[in-house]
Amino acid sequence: MAKGSGIIERSLVSDDQIMEEENLVMDGIDISGRWNTMLKSRVHAQPKWEAWDTVRESFIGSSIDNCIQCGMCTAGCTVAHEISEFNPRQFIYWVRTGRRDELIKQADVIWRCVGCYICTNHCPKGVNTAEVIESIGQWLHHTVPDSMDPAYRANHDTYRHQLLTYGRLSLPRLQAEFLNRLSRRQELFTPEMRKTVWKMLRDGRGLRTLFIGRPRHWSRSRNVLAH
Amino acid sequence: MSQSTMVVGGGPAGLQAAATLSRLGFTVTLVEKENFLGGAVARHHYQVLMPDFSSGPELLQHLVQRVEKAPQITVYTGTEVASVFESHDLFDIELTGKVHRNIQVQAVVLATGFDHFDPARDGKYGYGLFPDVITGAELEDMLAKGPIHRPSNGASPQSVAFIYCVGSRDRQVGNTYCSRVCCAVSAKQAMELRHQLPKARISMFYMDVRTYGLWEDTLYWRSQEEAGVVYVKGRIAEITEQQGHPVLKGEDTLVRGPFEWPFDLVVLAAGMEPSRGTRELAQKFQVPLESHGFIKRASPIQNGTITENHGIFVAGTASGPKAIEDSIAEGDVAGLAVFEYLKARVTL
Numbered sequence: 001m002a003k004g005s006g007i008i009e010r011s012l013v014s015d016d017q018i019m020e021e022e023n024l025v026m027d028g029i030d031i032s033g034r035w036n037t038m039l040k041s042r043v044h045a046q047p048k049w050e051a052w053d054t055v056r057e058s059f060i061g062s063s064i065d066n067c068i069q070c071g072m073c074t075a076g077c078t079v080a081h082e083i084s085e086f087n088p089r090q091f092i093y094w095v096r097t098g099r100r101d102e103l104i105k106q107a108d109v110i111w112r113c114v115g116c117y118i119c120t121n122h123c124p125k126g127v128n129t130a131e132v133i134e135s136i137g138q139w140l141h142h143t144v145p146d147s148m149d150p151a152y153r154a155n156h157d158t159y160r161h162q163l164l165t166y167g168r169l170s171l172p173r174l175q176a177e178f179l180n181r182l183s184r185r186q187e188l189f190t191p192e193m194r195k196t197v198w199k200m201l202r203d204g205r206g207l208r209t210l211f212i213g214r215p216r217h218w219s220r221s222r223n224v225l226a227h
Numbered sequence: 228m229s230q231s232t233m234v235v236g237g238g239p240a241g242l243q244a245a246a247t248l249s250r251l252g253f254t255v256t257l258v259e260k261e262n263f264l265g266g267a268v269a270r271h272h273y274q275v276l277m278p279d280f281s282s283g284p285e286l287l288q289h290l291v292q293r294v295e296k297a298p299q300i301t302v303y304t305g306t307e308v309a310s311v312f313e314s315h316d317l318f319d320i321e322l323t324g325k326v327h328r329n330i331q332v333q334a335v336v337l338a339t340g341f342d343h344f345d346p347a348r349d350g351k352y353g354y355g356l357f358p359d360v361i362t363g364a365e366l367e368d369m370l371a372k373g374p375i376h377r378p379s380n381g382a383s384p385q386s387v388a389f390i391y392c393v394g395s396r397d398r399q400v401g402n403t404y405c406s407r408v409c410c411a412v413s414a415k416q417a418m419e420l421r422h423q424l425p426k427a428r429i430s431m432f433y434m435d436v437r438t439y440g441l442w443e444d445t446l447y448w449r450s451q452e453e454a455g456v457v458y459v460k461g462r463i464a465e466i467t468e469q470q471g472h473p474v475l476k477g478e479d480t481l482v483r484g485p486f487e488w489p490f491d492l493v494v495l496a497a498g499m500e501p502s503r504g505t506r507e508l509a510q511k512f513q514v515p516l517e518s519h520g521f522i523k524r525a526s527p528i529q530n531g532t533i534t535e536n537h538g539i540f541v542a543g544t545a546s547g548p549k550a551i552e553d554s555i556a557e558g559d560v561a562g563l564a565v566f567e568y569l570k571a572r573v574t575l
Contacts, residue, residue, distance in 0.1 A: 043484075044484060066452050067451075068448070069458070093481055094482065102482070
């Protein structure tokens, strides 16, 4: 039986409100299925503040306290016009009102930001919105790492790894590592890819990719970044 | 013979009106029903004033000393107006209280001020029931007299909520107007709290934030940017108590969805109402009231201190909610309006 099927006006209740155990025995009595159906209250009663503390103390998120919730960020947002869950104003509000539960639901969506910085440029209060959102995303990534879409996570990890290892970024290397992390290595060997590789070997880009080198004393900078 | 005038009410507006009238050459009788001068500033011991964080006691000292030093001003504290008899533009006023006397004056400035809305009249806030629910005026007292504490157990609060529009903008309690200063005063108080409570969560529950004019950035923005105060949009429907903490029940209208959040201390930003004195004296001086119960101004745009009864002027919050700075400015305007009125009569 489908969850919540015992509720008569089922369409009035959203899926994630329904609590129901398929198999449950309590004090020797079988109360499986509809006999233990409960509805979660919509009331938010336990604000959690770690996100706010983390974001406002971070370098890129420190302007979060400037926000007056006018909505110009979301109004101009490239992504919000396509994806309704992506709402920078709301992310900031949730952080400041301790809505950890709501934020966690958006742990993947928040990375859809394309980095156009329209929000930052629009903000009448001088919030660096794009980077505040980045900071919230980092907190989410740290708090619920598994909630990020595998492709976004692979992308994130690839950039981080390449930068820390070589101190510089190379598109072919990024592409290779990204696909490798996703177990999509075979996509490196398509006919178009082969053509590209030949071209790169001929014009010298191939060598530059293979021998990427490092900036002088990169390990010192890396330590700072990694810290 | 110098012309004689009376100022009723010894708050900022009345003190300023008396000082101005005496400088313009009038004899002034200043009548105050309390035993002290200074109005609400003195009653609640305002230490730090909105909007410029200047000193309340210093302002009082300045206003009161000027009145007490002027030989043309007679101050009667603990005294009220018992009755008024008007004849041929002369007011025969009977005083009662500490001083029993009949005084004849040619012009009267009513500066009878406001009373704070009593939140006990609006049961949903649990004011009077829960010790940790206090008013903004009580918070001013607390700021003046000692450390910020929870009245229930004396502990230092780790979370403070301010509730805006208590007794204002609410048909249910009969006050459909905005009290103008509570938003800004609450922001000021939150910033003061931040100095004493560096770690506390301070949240403001508002319907609109009306820190109008120059107060937008100096109070509203600053309270967020420098004091880390959070503004939550939604009026509080009810305060209950759980495990000794007031719990605020409301709807977060910016993200939808009900909440019930506990706080250590709740401050009600109670609005202004026409004071009892304002209502009584309006009747005695036969000055009509406007629809909210404040003294009606004959032509507010041309001169905000002229009432519909010749010879009776109004200054300060008796004619509507106002900040201290505006009340003092109106005291001056009322003085000049009296000057114009009496001077015109002499020359005609």
